[in-house]
Amino acid sequence: MLLKVENLHAEIDDKEIIKGLNLEIKPGEIHAIMGPNGAGKSTLANVLVGRDEYEVTDGSIEFDGEDLDELDPEERAHKGMFLAFQYPVEIPGVSNKFFMQTAVNAVRNERGQPELDMFEFDEFAKEKIELLDMRSDLLDRSVNVGFSGGEKKRNDIFQMALLEPKLCIMDETDSGLDIDALKLVANGVNSLRSPDRSFIVVTHYQRLLDYIKPDYVHVLYDGKIVKSGGFELGQQLEEQGYDEIIRHYHNG
Amino acid sequence: MVEAAKITDLTHDAPFESQYEEIDELLSKKQFYKEGFITNTNVETFAKGINEDVVRAISEKKNEPQWMLDFRLKALKVWQSMEEPHWAKAEYEPLDYQDYSYYSAPECGSCAGECNTDEAGEPEIDPEVAKAFAELGVPIEGNSEVAVDAIFDSISVSTTKREELAKLGIIFCSFSEAVQDYPDLVQKYIATVVPVGDNYFAALNSAVASDGTFVYVPEGVHCPIELSTYFRINEAKTGQFERTILIAEKGSYVSYLEGCSAPVRDTYQLHAAVVEVIVHEDAEVKYSTVQNWYPGDEDCHGGILNFVTKRGICEGDNSKLSWTQAETGSAITWKYPSCILKGDNSIGEFYSVALTNRHQQADTGTKMIHIGKNTKSTIISKGLSAGFSDNTYRGLVKILPSAEGARNFTQCDSMLIGDKCGAHTFPYIEVGNSSAQMEHEATTSRIGEDQLFYCQQRGISEQDAISMIVNGFCKDVFSELPLEFAQEAEELLAISLEGSVG
Amino acid sequence: MEPRKISPVVQQAVDHYIDQSQTLNQHTENQSLQSLRAKAQMLFADRAFPTQKDEDWQYTKLRSFTQNHFKSQPAKHLTLEQVNQFLPDFPVTKVVFVDGWFNEALSDDLGALPKQASFESYADVTEQTGDFHKLYEHEDDVAKEPFGLLNSCLAADGFFFELEANATLETPLFILHIQTNALQSVQVRNRIDVDENAEMTIVERYVSLDPNQSEAAFTNVVTQIDVAKYARVRQIIMQEQHENAFYFNNQYVFQQDHSNFITFFGSTGSLISRHQNHLWMNGEHIETEQNSACLARNNQTVDSRTDTQHNDVWGLSQQLHKYVLADSSTGVFNGMIRVDQKAQKTDGQMDNGNLILSNKARMDTKPQLEIYADDVKCSHGSATGQIDDKQIFYMQARGINKSDAIRIITHAFLLEPTESISNDGIRAWVVSRLSNGLEKINH
DSSP: OOEEEEEEEEEETTEEEEEEEEEEEOTTOEEEEEOOTTSSHHHHHHHHTTOTTEEEEEEEEEETTEEOTTOOHHHHHHHTEEEEOSSOOOEEEEEHHHHHHHHHHHHHHHHTOOOOOHHHHHHHHHHHHHHHTOOGGGGGSEETTTOOHHHHHHHHHHHHHHHOOSEEEEESTTTTOOHHHHHHHHHHHHHTOBTTBEEEEEESSSGGGGTSOOSEEEEEETTEEEEEEOHHHHHHHHHHOSHHHHHHHHHO | OOOOOOOOEEOSOOSOHHHHHHHHHHHHSOOOOTTOOOOOOOEEEOOSOOSHHHHHHHHHHTTOOHHHHHHHHHHHHHHHTSOOOOOSSOOOOOOOGGGSBSOEEETGGGGTTTSOHHHHSSOOOOHHHHHHHHHHTOOTTSOSSSEEEEEETTEEEEEOSHHHHHHTTOEEEEHHHHHHHOHHHHHHHTTTSSOTTSSHHHHHHHHHOOOOEEEEEOTTOBOOSOEEEEEEOOSTTBEEOOEEEEEEOTTOEEEEEEEEEOOOOSSOEEEOOEEEEEEOTTOEEEEEEEEOOOOOSTTOTTOEEEEEEEEEEEOSTTOEEEEEEEEOOOSEEEEOOEEEEOSTTOEEEEEEEEEEOTTOEEEEOOEEEEOSTTOEEEEEEEEEEOTTOEEEEEEEEEEOTTOTTOEEEEEEEEEEESSSOEEEEEEEEEEOOTTOEEEEEEEEEEEOHHHHHHHHHTTOOHHHHHHHHHHHHHHHHHTTSOHHHHHHHHHHHHHHTBTTBO | OOOOOOOHHHHHHHHHHHHHHHHHHHTOOOHHHHHHHHHHHHHHHHHOSOOTTSGGGSSSOOHHHHTSOOBOOOOOOOOHHHHHTTOOSSOOEEEEEETTEEETTTSOOGGGSOTTEEEEEHHHHHHSTTTGGGGGTTHHHHHTSHHHHHHHHHOOEEEEEEEOTTOBOOSOEEEEEEEOSTTBEEEEEEEEEEOTTOEEEEEEEEEESSTTOOSOEEEEEEEEEEEOTTOEEEEEEEEEOOTTEEEEEEEEEEEOTTOEEEEEEEEOOOSEEEEEEEEEEOSTTOEEEEEEEEEEOTTOEEEEEEEEEEOSTTOEEEEEEEEEEOTTOEEEEEEEEEEOTTOTTOEEEEEEEEEEOSTTOEEEEEEEEEEOOSSOEEEEEEEEEOOOHHHHHHHHHTTOOHHHHHHHHHHHHHHGGGGGOOOHHHHHHHHHHHHHHHHTOOO
């Protein structure tokens, strides 16, 4: 088991958002988490990677056989958790290259691998740029500064490729992407699929799932997973909306 | 023609308060000012106060000729008729100018002009003073690739590599010596770029000028080493009023650096310098400053008030003057290194990083006055504000009607670290010739928890993230500094953000 | 207030258009629409046309416009070949207007659009008393613009298009306006609704059948675009009318949470071309791009304006406007970014670059910021200048002749905003249209 979430409760500003959530993910699996606005989708993503503002009040998150409890975000990153942000952040003046070289070496250090020098990193990054079919000037630009929304998200996927994580959490990566950009992002993700890399795809809409086929679809509502199923559950949600499931939840 | 940029003003109370708590906490950790030690040596310090007698006494102490005394007395009159300016975006109580001492010197060094330096070579340096400079890493023994003029309180205690430079005809000495040895040159240039009555602090400086550096590079000479001055204020309640003149004759080149520091004191210390640079035809001067005056305690009490007038004139055609500064110290900085671009095709540049933290206030920028044809100027200013500080860019680009084909590029970026600081941008653009090309860019951004979390999620710790972001922001300017200074500037920046940067 | 002085020429023009509007009303059965027009007539009679004393019309002089009296006339008959020469080389769904009149026969079969898409002509919409408001929803805002108000008086055709939630229209909608009649008055009123999480691309092209026509013509468009939450809209507009034509376009765009709108305006034609985006970012995390590439020669005036209102948190707006001005032409850019007090974390970027190829050409530019929130990032840059002689010399020194060097530099300069067009086929087409315009310039 790569990720094991048991009876997770989490709150922000004293307000409980996640209310007893269970989730198990095996290596190589793709899980989609769908749900209406305010269901706790983004909170779940942020809690998993250890964002400070969110407090876990009960339950546990076990990653790769280890309890994540008090670990800082960077320590979780070192262990192989990656979050593709819903809104990737701009860092003016810091080149993507310097940023990612620092990040990659921090992670490598932790794994006991030797650091990459400038030339080695260049080679490594070039490979990934080609793999993802991205523009070669990407590395020289400041992190996300002046990028369009689509470019920012593609840059996050590029970072994902560089850090070679075990678990990739994609938080509403599809929002704001037009159909061309969506296909590029999906191709990127598909090229990173492997038997020992798992994905959590958090989304409000079905359309990204047409291109990244999940093994399981979960519906998150009111801080809990209220329904799980296969790929077809996503399609059903697109056609019928969340109302039916919500009604069932409240009546059940 | 370009519309003057609107003022970007981010005020102190951002609504996303919780976001910045942690940054504020990091920044509020006690700062370490490693240059803050005090040197105990025998000094001669004048009684506090300023009047005609004091000015005469300074002049006599320095054994100055009559014309210099006359210059001082005239300046004193001008100063007494002026009022202390308070237009800058920096708040301070009016100063009591009678509560400062206007002359202080280590005893052994106080003989400047009396000792026969020519015979004895370098004058003996007070061992305590030598120790202080050694601790500061200033190579006053002449064993470095850089020529150094070391100034301790009011006087120059050592100037290295003079003979080597003299062989090339380059004069590199203290201002006091220049008054003695090269009176014609000093008289020819003093107050030609910064007139006595230019501003309040320039007038004060003209009256009580303590010491400073004098540089003269003759025609066609490319100065092979960096020239530098290190200023140290040691005595409490003294003012330092250095006067620096730098002349580059036709076709010459020189790169000049200055650095400075002061011990930790609990009352404000005053620093009011005047720098004049004259660049003749085809000559180039690069003037770099790393300013690290004592910024004061947590509330900036006791820090240096840094009121400086720096100005250069590109007198001849094809001349070039480049100012680069890294400003991290002082309680209040008030400084606008400027270029008067008189010669055709002359070039003026201004590269600046100004960092303020805690309650520091900086109001700095430049003036580029385009007079000659096809004159060009570049302004790159990076303002970083942290803590409770205020950082203001104030700049003027003026194109006179005669400046056919003039060009300016201005880039003015501010970064706020935390939510209790302020950044302000006041660009003034005056265009009197329609063939001018003007470009102005301005940005303001804030480092918040969002950015730090983003870095952490990629495996980079919070401390490394701040240091990475700040250095990235400043790199356009640091790349303009001479190599060893660039490193010093980066380190300074790290120390000034102590607590948040490792 | 003292009544403003109106010159006899302008008064005649005002009377003429009010007369046109009254005639139009006589042929309209919908009484609500009639009274809406009547109200607009009153306002227009009162305000008349702006003069150079109006700040927003300081640089765009209307004298040559008011001397003409443009009339609504029936469209000329065109063959399919005549129409198809204006089609782009990528697949589109074609909607054809000739002299301002929707032509169903020359358009593609709009019934064949995906079932989530619906197209109604102005006539369809205004026949039903209840529905016509869809085309006249923001009359107060429209009336603030002199040509918006005139459009309210005179609009006689246009369309309403809606794309339902979650639908993606993969083939762009291509709105083609062909002007044929001399002194034609074209008054078009449109609305496009893109519902939640839907996506579409709109390409608009304004051309003249005879590019060498010596008589004037007048095109005046008002379009409302509603971009619902999570929806994505791409818009490309090419204005290539003949050089005695007048083009006015006011777009009113309303965006909701998480929506994404990118518009590009390319202009090479018309004696006066004035294109205005009025944009309301009424939700969180909205992303907007507004770009333009404007080219003018002889005595053309090209005027591009944006008014961007950030009304909620985390909005991102980006703009790049490039002008190339030859001969005695005039360029005008006016950009306003307003950031509401509520709109924290706004990121607004506005850039304007202008290349002046002649001493007689002039550029007036006014980038403005109005910021009421305190945690925002806004920047604007503007640069105006001639081609650097040193660049030309450098290229000459590498064996490129002077006129080629100037052409290469000019092309690269003007085409920069096209980089925001993500679809390769559309971008290539826009580049070819702008290049075509550039070829006509005398260096």
